[in-house]
Amino acid sequence: MYVITGATSRTGSVVANYLIEKGQSVRVLGRNAERLTPFADKGADIFVAEPADQAALTEAFTGAKAVYVMLQPNYIATSNDFHVFQDRIMDAIMPALEKAKVKYVVSLSSWGADKPEGTGPVAGLYQLEQRLNRIAGLNVLHIRPGYFMENTLSQVDNILARNTAAGPFSPNIKFPFIATRDVGLAAGEALLKLDFQGKLSRELHGSQDITMVEVSAIIGKVIQHPDLTYVQDSKERTRRDLLGLNFSEHIIQLILEVADAMNAGHIQMLEPRSADNSTPTSYERFVYETLLPLYKQRASNT
DSSP states (O other): OEEETTTTSHHHHHHHHHHHHTTOOEEEEESOHHHHHHHHHTTOEEEEOOTTOHHHHHHHHTTOSEEEEOOOOOTTTTSSOHHHHHHHHHHHHHHHHHHTTOOEEEEEOOTTTTOSSSSGGGHHHHHHHHHHHTSTTOEEEEEEEOEEGGGGGGHHHHHHHHSSEEESSOTTOOEEEEOHHHHHHHHHHHHHHOOOOSEEEEEEOBSEEEOHHHHHHHHHHHTTOTTOOEEEOOHHHHHHHHHHTTOOHHHHHHHHHHHHHHHHTSSOOSSOOOTTTBOSOOHHHHIIIIIHHHHHHHHHTO
16 A cells, blocks of 8 residues: 555645556545545545644554655745744654654655755755655655746736746746656656665656746747746845735745745756656646646636
């Protein structure tokens, strides 16, 4: 049996569905039974638990062939100390894995998780890797994807409100953009094969490295706005916009820190791009399949 934490998340749902489609026995974990129901309809065992409930996690992990581990973000509930929230989840996961005698884990990490600090929320994933690596007898593969394409869905609101794409990132620095579906499929394949031993990490670069200027050009082409441009917002503008979306000052500081780290190259891929660490979904395909429908929906409501 495979156990999937964060099963309703973007990556966790892909992992769970991939393993179910391969005929595997799967237990899906989440906070809400109703949101887990679609997995039950496909034959999965659903298990409702809070991510920081050690006793519940121990029960859920018992008998697992392997576990998909992730730290589910909750920017509203963790508005005052995000890292403390991450620590609470890890304080539950680590002893649960040990007590359940789990032998294999695939963890969702991130590019930049090689750095202990100066990376905003990613610093918690450095701690996740370190703590998993300290569990004796555990074989663990840390998946380190690049920048999620889904993060650019916020550009829809920028375009509709300001007629431009915008954000805190430098316009001409290339980032490794990756679709979360590709991350989930890679994790699912790793769980199915279980061909790793010891403590390993694997970077996923996505299909291409592109700049925010190139992102804007691709979006503009797809939504038939060929003159769409990108504007790098000041920290003050970014802070004001995020406050308007009810983000706390603490979370905003973490977002600005990770943006600074990306702009400065503090967060970067360690391995050269190769066929093994590149994934198939292009950014243009992502825009056609995911961003464009959202843009049409939001535009029709304005």
